[in-house]
Amino acid sequence: MLKNNFIYKIISYDLKKNKYKEIITRFPPEPNGFLHIGHVKSICINFGIIKYFNGKCILRLDDTNPKTEKKIYVNKIKKDIKWLGFKWYKKEKYSSDYFEIYYNYAIELIKKNLAYVDELSLEKIKKYRGNLKIHGKNSPFRNRNIYENLYIFNKMKQGFFKEGTKCLRAKINMKSNNIILRDPILYRIKKNKHFKTKNKWKIYPTYDFSQCIADSIEKITHSICTLEFQNNKILYNWILNNISVNHIPKQYEFSRLNITNTLTSKRKIKKLIKKKIINNWDDPRLLTISGMRNRGYTPKSIKNFCYSLGISKQESNINISILEDFLRKELNNKSKRIMAVINPIKIKINNLNKEIKIKIPNHPQKKEMGEREIILHSKIYIDKKDFNEKKKNKLFLGRIVKLRYAGLIKAEKIIKDKNKNIIYIECKYMNYIYKKKKQKINIIHWVSEKNSFKTKFKLFDYLFKCKNPNKEKNFISKINKKSLIIKKGLIEKYAKKAKKNQVFQFEREGYFKININIKNNKKKITFNHIVSLKK
RNA sequence: UGGGGUAUAGCCAAGAGGUAAGGCAUCGGGUUUUGAUCCCGCUAUUCCCAGGUUCGAAUCCUGGUACCCCUGCCA
Numbered sequence: 001m002l003k004n005n006f007i008y009k010i011i012s013y014d015l016k017k018n019k020y021k022e023i024i025t026r027f028p029p030e031p032n033g034f035l036h037i038g039h040v041k042s043i044c045i046n047f048g049i050i051k052y053f054n055g056k057c058i059l060r061l062d063d064t065n066p067k068t069e070k071k072i073y074v075n076k077i078k079k080d081i082k083w084l085g086f087k088w089y090k091k092e093k094y095s096s097d098y099f100e101i102y103y104n105y106a107i108e109l110i111k112k113n114l115a116y117v118d119e120l121s122l123e124k125i126k127k128y129r130g131n132l133k134i135h136g137k138n139s140p141f142r143n144r145n146i147y148e149n150l151y152i153f154n155k156m157k158q159g160f161f162k163e164g165t166k167c168l169r170a171k172i173n174m175k176s177n178n179i180i181l182r183d184p185i186l187y188r189i190k191k192n193k194h195f196k197t198k199n200k201w202k203i204y205p206t207y208d209f210s211q212c213i214a215d216s217i218e219k220i221t222h223s224i225c226t227l228e229f230q231n232n233k234i235l236y237n238w239i240l241n242n243i244s245v246n247h248i249p250k251q252y253e254f255s256r257l258n259i260t261n262t263l264t265s266k267r268k269i270k271k272l273i274k275k276k277i278i279n280n281w282d283d284p285r286l287l288t289i290s291g292m293r294n295r296g297y298t299p300k301s302i303k304n305f306c307y308s309l310g311i312s313k314q315e316s317n318i319n320i321s322i323l324e325d326f327l328r329k330e331l332n333n334k335s336k337r338i339m340a341v342i343n344p345i346k347i348k349i350n351n352l353n354k355e356i357k358i359k360i361p362n363h364p365q366k367k368e369m370g371e372r373e374i375i376l377h378s379k380i381y382i383d384k385k386d387f388n389e390k391k392k393n394k395l396f397l398g399r400i401v402k403l404r405y406a407g408l409i410k411a412e413k414i415i416k417d418k419n420k421n422i423i424y425i426e427c428k429y430m431n432y433i434y435k436k437k438k439q440k441i442n443i444i445h446w447v448s449e450k451n452s453f454k455t456k457f458k459l460f461d462y463l464f465k466c467k468n469p470n471k472e473k474n475f476i477s478k479i480n481k482k483s484l485i486i487k488k489g490l491i492e493k494y495a496k497k498a499k500k501n502q503v504f505q506f507e508r509e510g511y512f513k514i515n516i517n518i519k520n521n522k523k524k525i526t527f528n529h530i531v532s533l534k535k
Numbered sequence: 536u537g538g539g540g541u542a543u544a545g546c547c548a549a550g551a552g553g554u555a556a557g558g559c560a561u562c563g564g565g566u567u568u569u570g571a572u573c574c575c576g577c578u579a580u581u582c583c584c585a586g587g588u589u590c591g592a593a594u595c596c597u598g599g600u601a602c603c604c605c606u607g608c609c610a
Contacts, residue, residue: 004549004557030610065609122608131606132537167608177538179606188608207610231539231605255541255603267609308558310548314541315603322546322559332572339569365572393570404568443568508569533571 002048005311007252011053011222020221023055027081027088028095028211030062031073031195033266034281035080036288037302037323041257044306046224047086058218059088062095064210066194074195076281080289084299093218095210096196102205102213103157105243106168106186110149114242115186116142117152118169125167128174129182136174136182156189159202163189168203172238180231181238184208212236213245220249226256227313257309258317261462262287263469277479278463284528285463285483287323295460296503296513296530301326317468324531331503331511331530336362336369339404339445340491340506340527342457344381346424347446349409352378355450360405372494376406379449381490386444387411387425393442400430402443404507407431445507452490456526457512459485495525509533 002008011023025046029039047057059081063069078092109115118141120128130136156166168187176182186209193199205213212235215223223236233251240248263269264287272278282290292302305326309318356376363369386401388394395401400410413426461483469475495504498514505511510532517524 028610032610062610068609118608125608126606129606134537134606136606164608169608179538181538182606185608190608204608206608211610227540228604229610234539253540308547310558312541312548314548316547319546319560325559328571337569360568364567364569402568406568440570441568442570445569505569505571508571510571533569535570
């Protein structure tokens with residue numbers, strides 16, 4: 001619920017007090033990777049909350065570091081937000097749109113003697129900064145005069161110096177208890193080509209310097225971000241209070257979304273791709289937006305999940321099964337049912353000499369989804385999981401199971417080869433007799449030889465078996481090696497009528513998406529696992 | 536005694552001095568030829584701990600404890 005949280009209350013209050021005419025939020029991803037489920041929460045908050053207030057939400061690509069940012073990511077980010085069904089205000093913005101403005105504000109700070117060019121090496125800056133317990137100490141360059149600062153900063157801009165040799169720092173307080181305030185870096189030299197401004201700039205503003213100014217320029221009223229920026233808020237305000245801006249947005253923080261059995265860190269995802277553990281950012285096992293799209297998630301199921309979560313400052317780790325519940329809920333209503341046998345084992349029904357045609361519904365609760373015909377005859381397949389000596393409700397010698405929509409079969413003989421592998425099981429067909437007292441006979445799904453075709457199933461499992469791979473030192477070692485399994489099995493012929501990307505519920509198994517590939521005029525059909533049914 | 540945050544059920548989460556909302560999960564029951572779906576019902580004498588103020592405290596005060604973030608020229 002998007003209303004029952006502290007941010008909604010703050011906005012309502014501000015509006016009531018006539019603080020703002022219009023509410024403007026923003027979503028500012030860095031184009032250095034694909035968007036994931038964590039971003040979706042932020043998107044849902046920023047784009048979602050303004051709908052209650054008739055406000056605007058701006059999409060701003062935060063491109064202040066040309067070392068890691070790429071045009072391709074911008075396109076993917078835009079595509080993913082659109083796919084979710086959100087529209088940003090007018091054309092998307094870029095932090096780089098304001099490079100000239102940032103630069104002028106930097107000059108203003110220098111002129112006010114609130115910023116200086118430091119020439120300490122990276123190592124020295126680190127040393128001088130001190131640590132959690134020990135205060136920092138001033139750089140020897142801290143007190144150079146304004147004209148010299150102006151002169152060198154201009155030279156930096158023109159590209160006279162190497163990366164890491166000089167940077168612009170705010171003159172705040174090296175003895176501050178908040179390390180963020182120990183003369184934070186405002187500008188650094190980067191020689192990479194920027195995907196948007198090309199080679200025009202040799203110096204780039206840091207997050208702390210650019211974010212607050214961009215927010216101010218865009219007249220953002222509520223700048224909503226995640227908890228890790230709480231320490232930076234004081235700097236955000238310091239900068240805006242010391243330059244000549246006429247609008248100061250307010251920053252509010254919420255706790256980021258963590259989900260069990262998966263990773264969302266861009267750095268770690270990049271490592272998985274590099275190690276070829278996953279194919280790419282859009283691997284169906286990943287909770288990136290594109291990965292979920294490939295997997296078969298619908299925008300609505302993802303959004304409903306995010307809306308169901310609260311917005312607070314408490315750390316959380318949401319079980320991935322809750323996300324899956326929202327998916328199942330939607331798929332359940334719109335998917336036709338079908339029977340598919342993923343691990344086939346052959347059954348010979350000895351006393352069945354004819355073909356029995358059976359009309360069955362495509363959805364047990366929705367007649368409008370129509371019906372189809374299946375054929376029962378002497379050669380059928382069931383799943384190996386349903387043939388089990390130890391579990392009493394499964395098929396085994398002497399035991400009876402119910403074939404879904406057909407009759408009962410009783411296992412009579414197991415036929416094995418020399419190596420003791422089962423070739424087939426001989427069964428006896430029996431008519432279904434209704435008894436007053438409910439008999440707990442297990443219903444199993446099946447497929448007949450004449451009414452099915454062979455196909456491949458791609459089965460996905462969690463990328464990590466452990467609940468919190470983010471906490472693992474060596475997360476690579478915790479990878480679930482069986483997160484992708486390909487099985488050869490059988491499915492009803494009815495599947496051949498399916499459209500591209502159609503989703504079926506395989507009875508008693510789960511939801512699967514059809515892949516249709518046409519090679520040399522031949523249709524090749526396979527299926528991708530989306531999510532299993534509840535056990 | 537570095538600074539900034541957070542503690543309410545298994546997981547989320549409302550609550551702001553008047554006697555613990557809601558959702559999901561679990562559990563119990565019903566419908567069902569999917570152990571699915573759907574429907575109904577139950578689930579905190581207590582809010583991290585210990586004191587204190589008050590007729591009355593999850594809410595106020597005092598003192599503790601646990602966890603998260605900050606020592607990038609990343610964001």
